[in-house]
Amino acid sequence: MSRKSRxxxxxxxxxxxxxxxxxxxxxxxxxxxLVIIHSAKSHLVSSPAEAPLAxxxxxxxxxxxxxGNPSPMLADRLNVGIELYxxxxxxxxxxxxxxxxxxYDEVNAMLRYVIDxxxxxxxxxxxxxxxxxxxxxxxxxxxxxxxxxxxxxxxFHLSRAVYIARALGLEATGISADLQxxxxxxxxxxxxxxxxxxxxxxxxxxxxxxxxxxxxxxIDGDGRASRG
Numbered sequence: 001m002s003r004k005s006r007x008x009x010x011x012x013x014x015x016x017x018x019x020x021x022x023x024x025x026x027x028x029x030x031x032x033x034l035v036i037i038h039s040a041k042s043h044l045v046s047s048p049a050e051a052p053l054a055x056x057x058x059x060x061x062x063x064x065x066x067x068g069n070p071s072p073m074l075a076d077r078l079n080v081g082i083e084l085y086x087x088x089x090x091x092x093x094x095x096x097x098x099x100x101x102x103x104y105d106e107v108n109a110m111l112r113y114v115i116d117x118x119x120x121x122x123x124x125x126x127x128x129x130x131x132x133x134x135x136x137x138x139x140x141x142x143x144x145x146x147x148x149x150x151x152x153x154x155x156f157h158l159s160r161a162v163y164i165a166r167a168l169g170l171e172a173t174g175i176s177a178d179l180q181x182x183x184x185x186x187x188x189x190x191x192x193x194x195x196x197x198x199x200x201x202x203x204x205x206x207x208x209x210x211x212x213x214x215x216x217x218x219i220d221g222d223g224r225a226s227r228g
Contacts (some may be wrong), residue, residue: 003219005199017042018141024209028197029194029197031200032195032196032197032199032200032201033193033196035200036160036163036196036199036200037087037159037196038223039163039166040158040159040160040162040163040174041159042168042170042172043162043173044159044162044172044173044174044176045174045175045176046156046176047175047176048080048083048084048087048089048175049087051054051084051089051150051173051175052089052091052150052173052206053088053089053090053147053221054090054149054150054171054173055092055146055147055148055149055220056090056091056093056094056144056146056148056149056150056219057080057081057085057088057089057090057092057093057094057123057149057150057151057152057175058094058096058136058137058140058146058149058150058151058152058165059077059078059080059081059093059094059095059096059108059110059152059153060077060096060097060130060133060136060151060153060157060161061074061095061096061097061098061107061130062074062077062097062106063099063106064104064105064106064109064110066207067104067110070109070110070113071126071176072107072114072182073086073116073154073182074110074203075113076103076154076177076178076179076180077152077153077154077177078095078110078114079097079154079179080115080121080152080176080177080179081093081186082114082117082183082200083115084150084175084226085119085123086118086154087117090150090221091123092124092125092220092223093114093119093123093124093125093223094122094126094127094140094144094146094149094219095107095110095111095114095124095125095126095127096126096127096130096136096140097110097127097128097130098130098131099128099129100136107128108126108129109127109167111124111126114148121223121224122222122223122224123223124223125144125217125223125226126223126226126227127139127140127143127144127226129211129212129214131210131211133157133160133161133164133195133199133208134164134199134202134203134210135211135212137161137164137170137172138166138168138209138210139164139210139212139213140165140170140219141168141170143171143214143215143216143218144216144217144218144219144222144226145215145216145218145219146170146219147170147171148170148171149170149171149172149173149175150173150174150175151165151172151173151174151175152174152175152177153174153177154176154177154178154188155176155178156183156185156188156192157175157188157191157192158174158175158176159196160192160195160196160199161174162174163196163199163203164199164203165179167203168177168203175204184189193207
């Protein structure tokens with residue numbers, strides 16, 4: 001075989017291998033999304049009135065402005081969590097968000113908001129290490145000893161959050177917090193399509209522990225024990 005023929009043969013099989021790899025990755029991504037969306041579908045409700053009773057509402061963090069005010073997306077999540085508490089669907093709120101940097105604090109902004117809206121401090125738990133949805137649900141189970149939860153977030157995120165929670169053993173139902181039209185909806189929807197692929201990989205293949213765990217703070221106790 002000539003050198004030229006050999007190069008052509010190598011190029012041909014390189015293209016075939018690359019194409020096969022792209023197909024496999026694409027199928028994995030598509031399958032991950034379909035499995036997560038289908039599995040969570042029967043555990044989603046559109047309003048607090050439809051929600052079952054649970055130990056706690058897990059309100060997932062989102063952007064907080066520099067002045068400490070929650071973004072509209074986060075405020076809507078908090079408002080739904082407040083409604084779940086005030087209508088007796090849950091006895092506790094678990095506020096989980098990003099407080100990994102001193103200059104950025106989702107969790108205390110969330111705490112101030114719910115207290116200002118009449119929720120007793122003792123019934124509000126704060127998770128300062130909810131850096132992502134997987135960490136939040138893992139810590140809800142292992143740190144806060146949650147068994148049943150209503151998960152509050154927007155629709156684009158809800159299937160993934162519920163799937164992760166249930167895969168980790170929580171009796172979880174998702175509550176939609178879509179109370180208005182938000183900016184960047186297309187961007188966050190696309191991002192979550194990719195995030196579902198990562199979640200499927202993390203849950204079923206890599207299975208890491210969260211960045212932080214720590215001592216247990218039972219959700220049926222006093223929420224003030226979670227401050228720090």
